[in-house]
Amino acid sequence: MGICDGRVAIVTGAGGGIGRAEALTLAQEGARVVVNDLGGSVSGDGASTGPAAQVVEEIVALGGEAVANTDDVADFDGAGRMVQQAIDAFGRLDVLVCNAGILRDRMLVNMTVEEWDAVIRVHLRGAFCPVRHAAAYWRERSKAGDANDARIILTSSTSGIYGNPGQTNYGAAKAGLAAFAIIAAAELGRYGVTVNAIAPSALTRMTESLGGPFAPREDTKAQMDPQWVANVVTWLAGPDSREWSGRVVETSGLRVAVAQGWHRGPGSESPPASPAEVGAVLAPLLGAADPPRLLGP
Template sequence: MAGICEGRVVIVTGAGNGLGRAYALGLAAEGAKVVVNDLGVGTHGESGETMGAAEKVVAEIKAAGGEAVANTADVADWDATKGMVEQAIAAFGRLDAVVNNAGFVRDRMFVSCTPEEWDAVTRVHLRGHFCTSRHAVDYWRAQQKAGNPIDARIINTSSGAGLQGSVGQSAYSAAKAGIAALTLVQAAELARYGITANALAPNARTRMTMTAFADTMTSQQDAAFDPYAPENTAPLVAWLVSEQSKSVTGQVFEPFGSTIRISEGWTDGPTSADLGRRLEPGEVGEIVEALVAGRTPAKPVYGTA
């Protein structure tokens, strides 16, 4: 029986390990042809730490009877990501989806974070999402203008750190929050071209989460069902890549184990009464206190509770 992604061509970035590897293998098992991208760096962006990771995943896919090619582009390199999109088209004749997953961390308290660390983290996550997706969109728009129907997907990777913040991860949290907002804009702007955009905020064991939450991430590793296994997120990714998801866009999903939660994001909360005049500074405190007391409590920042 054909899988739900039969014939779909997908780029998965950061697919040499962890979640990206699970996505690539899961997509291939569902019939997708996969461009497996991985630069081969470590959890902090150290060059050369996992060289050959993309090729190993490609070998696994081919051994299982699937189709895949390896790519080692830097996802934040404008020209290299253009080449990655061109590689997908040259290898498989088309491109249907981009799964933006690549990233690394430079965990540091805000008071200790350097400009270099800040730039490195925001570059790989936020610029990396921009470069790869932008070249894919250029291709899809050109196809649509040529009269070819488009049913394309952008799947971004945010994080709980981006949705609620995480102590010691100011740069990472800021970048991941930016990705969530980017997803909303992409969904609004690109629907006219037949492109959907959604994001994931996975709760899974990866090289990055193990640097900050090792005890939690390994707590159930030997259980009959390991809720932190990265493979648990792969079915949602496969469905989002498939044609079945064409009516869903602009959403942020928080998968964990066998559960899927959808984030409601920023929305209007309590509002003070309109007095029909400018407020006096001395009046503001009482109003704000009432608004804070009346709002739905926010989820705590990771590391504070």
């Protein structure tokens, strides 16, 4: 018996790294899986059918069921084909894990508009497109009287929710995904769909070349295995997580923690009535508030 027996899941960007571990673990826990991956580089250049097909082979070799999909997650029609493929191959869709991502790190003063657009496109539009199609499918089922127990799991990052210099594009997209989870959770609950996000940390091709305080360390290598992230995602994908929605969960082999989001800090019910009065009211509030905490190692 697996914790996802009978469920059908899509994992985007599942040709390697965290997504591969998620697809394999979902399959080991009984889910049938659509393994999506465009097969490009870390920066999003190129494409290959190889990675998705390889992970499907691995799942089948372990006795699981999976099909490959190589659509670009940020292509609206492609994302529609991916959702339809799950329904055609396995008869239904219960879980959508939006994991695909790319990096184009650059200090803000040097960042090109192409570097900005490419990263925003894959992470934000690349979540919106499949979520939009899956949500329409679940709403139709709900309207037809079929109960859903469905999950959307988005992939945010500590780089977005806490901030990491050199990643205004990536961090803005990842913070956007945390907000997306909260709003989509409020909208889709009525159709039996929960929406959560994870902020993972794992050693993958995306992180293996990081330098400075984020350089991979031999003593924490085992805790940075993507399997730790996959364990949490697989539980979130299963029926036992039903009551939790709109949450962001930090996950790695070092910790599992709930990231708590924006909330109103120090404030005043007597707002300043002119620009000259703002300092006297706002500066003490700013001084009393928690300062921003950048991502630490």
